Amino acid sequence: MLLDRGVLKLCSFAEKFWVLGSFLVLIKKEWFLERRDKSLFAQTMLFEIAAIFTIYLLQKQITDERIFSIFLWLVILFSAFQLAAKNFSKDNESTLLFVRQYASADAYIFSKIVFNYCLLVLASFIGLILFIVLFGFLEHSINYGLLISGVVLGAFCLSAVLSFVSAIGYKAGNSAGLTAVLGFPLILPGIMFSVRIIWYAMRDLDWSVGQKYVMALLGLNLLILALVKILFPYLWRD
Amino acid sequence: MKAFKKHWWKLLSVPILFLTTYWSFTTPLQPGILSVEQFEEGSRQLFKVKGYNTHFKTDKDFAWLSNSDKTDCIKYFGNTIVSDTEVEIYFNLPDTLSSQYWHLYYSNLEDGTLFYPNVIIKKGSEINQALINDADWPSAYILKAKGMHFPFQNILYETIRNLNFHVVMWMAILGMLFFSLIFSIRYLLSSNINFDRWANALVETSLWFTILGIVTGMIWAKNTWGAYWVNDPKLNGAVVGGLVYLAYIILRRSVKEMDKRARLSAVYNVFAFVIYIVFIQVLPRFTDSLHPGNGGNPAFSSYDLDDSLRMVFYPSILGFLLVGFWISQLKVRLKKLDDKIEASN
Numbered sequence: 001m002l003l004d005r006g007v008l009k010l011c012s013f014a015e016k017f018w019v020l021g022s023f024l025v026l027i028k029k030e031w032f033l034e035r036r037d038k039s040l041f042a043q044t045m046l047f048e049i050a051a052i053f054t055i056y057l058l059q060k061q062i063t064d065e066r067i068f069s070i071f072l073w074l075v076i077l078f079s080a081f082q083l084a085a086k087n088f089s090k091d092n093e094s095t096l097l098f099v100r101q102y103a104s105a106d107a108y109i110f111s112k113i114v115f116n117y118c119l120l121v122l123a124s125f126i127g128l129i130l131f132i133v134l135f136g137f138l139e140h141s142i143n144y145g146l147l148i149s150g151v152v153l154g155a156f157c158l159s160a161v162l163s164f165v166s167a168i169g170y171k172a173g174n175s176a177g178l179t180a181v182l183g184f185p186l187i188l189p190g191i192m193f194s195v196r197i198i199w200y201a202m203r204d205l206d207w208s209v210g211q212k213y214v215m216a217l218l219g220l221n222l223l224i225l226a227l228v229k230i231l232f233p234y235l236w237r238d
Numbered sequence: 239m240k241a242f243k244k245h246w247w248k249l250l251s252v253p254i255l256f257l258t259t260y261w262s263f264t265t266p267l268q269p270g271i272l273s274v275e276q277f278e279e280g281s282r283q284l285f286k287v288k289g290y291n292t293h294f295k296t297d298k299d300f301a302w303l304s305n306s307d308k309t310d311c312i313k314y315f316g317n318t319i320v321s322d323t324e325v326e327i328y329f330n331l332p333d334t335l336s337s338q339y340w341h342l343y344y345s346n347l348e349d350g351t352l353f354y355p356n357v358i359i360k361k362g363s364e365i366n367q368a369l370i371n372d373a374d375w376p377s378a379y380i381l382k383a384k385g386m387h388f389p390f391q392n393i394l395y396e397t398i399r400n401l402n403f404h405v406v407m408w409m410a411i412l413g414m415l416f417f418s419l420i421f422s423i424r425y426l427l428s429s430n431i432n433f434d435r436w437a438n439a440l441v442e443t444s445l446w447f448t449i450l451g452i453v454t455g456m457i458w459a460k461n462t463w464g465a466y467w468v469n470d471p472k473l474n475g476a477v478v479g480g481l482v483y484l485a486y487i488i489l490r491r492s493v494k495e496m497d498k499r500a501r502l503s504a505v506y507n508v509f510a511f512v513i514y515i516v517f518i519q520v521l522p523r524f525t526d527s528l529h530p531g532n533g534g535n536p537a538f539s540s541y542d543l544d545d546s547l548r549m550v551f552y553p554s555i556l557g558f559l560l561v562g563f564w565i566s567q568l569k570v571r572l573k574k575l576d577d578k579i580e581a582s583n
Contacts, residue, residue, distance in 0.1 A: 164509070168489070168505065172489065172502055173493070174492050181485050182485045182488075182506065184485075185482040185485055186510070188517070189516045189517060189520075189521055192521065213524070216520075220516065223516075227509055227512060234426045234501065235502065
């Protein structure tokens with residue numbers, strides 16, 4: 001009883017703030033959709049593992065850390081496209097009506113970004129582990145701090161930009177094709193920083209060497225978040 | 239008179255572009271030293287200096303060597319002038335030299351002070367009282383060339399004129415894209431379809447200008463770096479930036495409804511401009527670039543964008559911007575007519 005009241009109070013307290021109340025509900029909605037269909041993440045993982053095995057069958061050994069990083073990010077990039085393609089089209093008309101009534105545009109896009117990000121980070125780490133195991137980097141000394149921060153920030157850049165761009169594609173009525181065309185040039189700076197960070201991490205370079213790129217990627221992420229926050233309401237209104 | 243008040247800026251752009259083009263091709267290059275050959279003749283060090291645009295036969299010539307810290311100076315011993323562009327300078331060197339690397343200065347009244355960096359002197363020969371430990375005196379002798387000149391740069395030489403086309407083109411592109419951003423923001427705030435037409439027209443025009451900017455840059459690169467295309471972050475950034483805006487055009491073509499098209503492309507335009515700036519201004523700072531101002535290279539303005547170049551450079555930017563707006567306005571008018579025809583059908 002006391003706990004219930006506490007939770008209720010916490011919820012109403014959270015709702016007074018900007019987006020948090022409806023945001024949590026929207027995240028929950030995404031989670032239920034994903035749990036019910038189980039299609040999106042499974043598709044992405046199948047795509048990713050198939051891609052990694054294709055690379056493995058074609059090229060058994062990768063000795064160059066740079067090539068390793070480039071292949072890894074290409075696989076993650078295409079997985080991210082896979083995830084982003086169905087991002088908005090999975091909500092049907094009645095769900096959208098509910099969302100419009102219930103939540104602000106900010107809450108909607110941020111719930112999309114955060115949920116997409118959670119899936120992508122999971123997929124990226126699974127891909128990273130597969131890469132390390134398959135291409136024989138287990139014995140190498142790796143700068144794990146740099147590695148993890150690179151994957152976490154790079155995946156965020158991908159999911160934020162691609163979620164936003166897939167919203168444009170969805171609104172234009174041609175979701176998958178337009179998302180790829182519009183998204184590719186826009187995520188290039190993020191990819192370039194991420195490749196650099198993972199490359200340095202796999203070479204076990206010191207944190208101070210990669211710090212510049214981690215900071216740049218973080219700044220880019222914040223910039224993209226601010227842009228999404230400002231622009232998405234204009235995109236969403238009808 | 240009414241038409242003049244409305245369209246004066248188009249009339250302005252014509253004389254500006256005409257004059258800046260004329261100036262940037264006719265202004266002579268500052269006199270400078272092309273090459274220095276060194277010979278040791280017994281106790282003497284002989285420098286055969288080849289000049290460019292120089293007038294060595296004028297009076298009151300003077301030469302000295304100074305080390306890179308400008309603490310020591312060696313006065314010249316004598317010189318023979320072969321022609322207007324060739325002179326031989328003799329130095330008597332002391333036994334002990336404070337440095338191996340010396341800068342050669344040669345000045346006369348017509349050409350001002352010419353400068354050639356890093357002449358290597360292996361050994362001295364004979365003690366001579368010409369060695370002076372006073373840093374101040376040569377600076378009193380540094381003269382300016384008479385008349386208006388473009389700066390003489392070692393690798394650039396005459397190609398420095400391209401600054402008024404290539405760099406100016408990119409400045410105009412940035413300006414037009416910035417105004418396109420402003421129009422997009424104004425569209426989002428007001429839903430006035432005319433702003434959308436302007437934003438689109440400016441992007442299209444700046445894409446044409448991008449081709450010109452890349453072509454002028456390629457010609458310049460061939461003459462200074464030795465190849466039409468080099469792996470340089472600014473070049474790659476320019477191409478990817480072009481792709482960003484090509485995607486903008488494709489987005490516009492894939493949406494049929496006018497209001498939706500305007501809204502989506504305005505949102506994309508704001509996003510694209512920020513990424514574009516990241517591409518051509520932020521990314522090159524993280525890697526080595528051959529362009530000035532990146533990867534440890536000094537920026538243009540710090541050493542060779544002098545007053546004579548500025549006098550052509552800034553008006554030239556204005557001229558190209560105005561022409562870009564002129565082209566865009568024609569595009570906007572065409573689009574207005576197209577929309578009218580579509581509406582009447």
